[in-house]
Amino acid sequence: MKDYIRKGLVTVNGSVVRAPEQRIDETCDRIALNGEPLTFCRFVYYMLNKPQGVVSATRDLLDRTVLELLPEEKRAGLFPVGRLDKDTEGLLILTNDGELAHRLLSPKRHVEKVYAVRIQRELSPEEIGRLSQGIDIGDDKPTAPAKVEVLGECEILLTIHEGRYHQVKRMLKAVGNEVLSLKRICFGRLQLDDRLSPGQSRELTKEEVALLHES
Ligand code: URA
Numbered sequence: 554m555k556d557y558i559r560k561g562l563v564t565v566n567g568s569v570v571r572a573p574e575q576r577i578d579e580t581c582d583r584i585a586l587n588g589e590p591l592t593f594c595r596f597v598y599y600m601l602n603k604p605q606g607v608v609s610a611t612r613d614l615l616d617r618t619v620l621e622l623l624p625e626e627k628r629a630g631l632f633p634v635g636r637l638d639k640d641t642e643g644l645l646i647l648t649n650d651g652e653l654a655h656r657l658l659s660p661k662r663h664v665e666k667v668y669a670v671r672i673q674r675e676l677s678p679e680e681i682g683r684l685s686q687g688i689d690i691g692d693d694k695p696t697a698p699a700k701v702e703v704l705g706e707c708e709i710l711l712t713i714h715e716g717r718y719h720q721v722k723r724m725l726k727a728v729g730n731e732v733l734s735l736k737r738i739c740f741g742r743l744q745l746d747d748r749l750s751p752g753q754s755r756e757l758t759k760e761e762v763a764l765l766h767e768s
Contacts, residue, residue, distance in 0.1 A: 562587050596650040597631070598762050599623065600743070603645045604751035609636035619645060622752055634658065634740075635716060643668075643737035644745035646765070647754070657741060657768060663697070663714035664768050667739035668721050673731040675706045680728040684711070690723040699724070707733075741768020 555573040557563050563570050564585045565577055577584065579593040601619055603609070608616045611632050616639065620628050630649040635658050637645055648654060657664050676684070681703070687695040700712035711721055722732045738745045742764040749755065757765070 557586055564588075596653075597627075597648065598650065598757040598765065599627075599631070599647040599754045600746060600749065600757055600761070601633075601645045601647055601754040602745060602749040602751050603637050603642055605640050605642055608639050609633045609645060619647065623647065623754055637737060638719065638722075638735070641735045641737065642751055643735075644740050644743070645737070646740060646743070646757075653765065657765070658716065660715065662768075664716075664741045665712055665714055665739065666716065666737060666741075667710055667712045669704075669736045669738050670709050670711050670721060670725070670732055671734040672707050672709065672725055673733060676701070676703070676709065676728065676730065680730070683728055684724055688724055688727045690717070690720070690727050692717065696720065696724060710738075712739075741765060743768065 554563070558570055558573045561569050561571065564583075565575065566583050584591045584593075601622060603619055604622075606617070607619055607622065610618045611620050612618060619633050620631060623631070631647045632649070632654070634646040634648060634654045637643065646654075646657075656662060681701045684701050685699055687698050689695045696713070696717070697715055699714075700710075702710040702712075704710060711724070713720060713724075717723070721735055725732050743757075743761055746755065
């Protein structure tokens with residue numbers, strides 16, 4: 554913007570500004586670049602289909618981060634809402650809205666997360682019962698009740714309302730099974746857009762932002 558201002562391309566309320574330090578009131582001043590009105594958005598929200606092999610962090614010394622999957626000019630101030638493991642795929646929200654992120658991650662709110670899980674071997678009805686009722690994964694208390702939907706011999710949908718460290722993998726391990734692949738497809742009332750291939754992202758629509766606030 555500084556460059557644009559110096560080149561005389563920016564107007565405030567119809568007058569060209571020359572000083573980058575000029576203060577404006579984003580609630581009422583009309584800003585234009587090259588004659589095109591600019592709108593101001595305090596908060597932005599992206600949906601990312603996180604691919605395997607990137608970490609849910611804003612910076613990392615070794616690995617590629619989820620932020621690096623967004624164009625550079627869109628990254629400022631953004632962070633992922635929670636974490637998916639490096640080898641987990643699927644729905645991750647990136648935003649600069651700290652308050653919403655805090656609410657969505659609060660253990661008190663029990664925000665629903667749905668995972669598509671490929672497992673090593675078929676679950677018995679007894680194991681499905683244990684996973685559904687809540688199971689000891691080595692923490693202070695067992696997991697909260699979960700929903701297990703069997704999609705195929707070695708494929709399930711698992712719905713949980715907590716966000717413990719490696720929770721899905723540890724739940725399956727507790728019944729002697731193993732997760733072969735993990736993909737989050739819902740977060741709260743928001744669903745992963747299946748047109749996004751791994752690594753792709755898009756801004757949330759107004760309706761989706763509202764769904765997140767309701768989650
Ligand atoms: N549970 C896991 O084990 N890993 C994830 O990335 C998310 C949930």
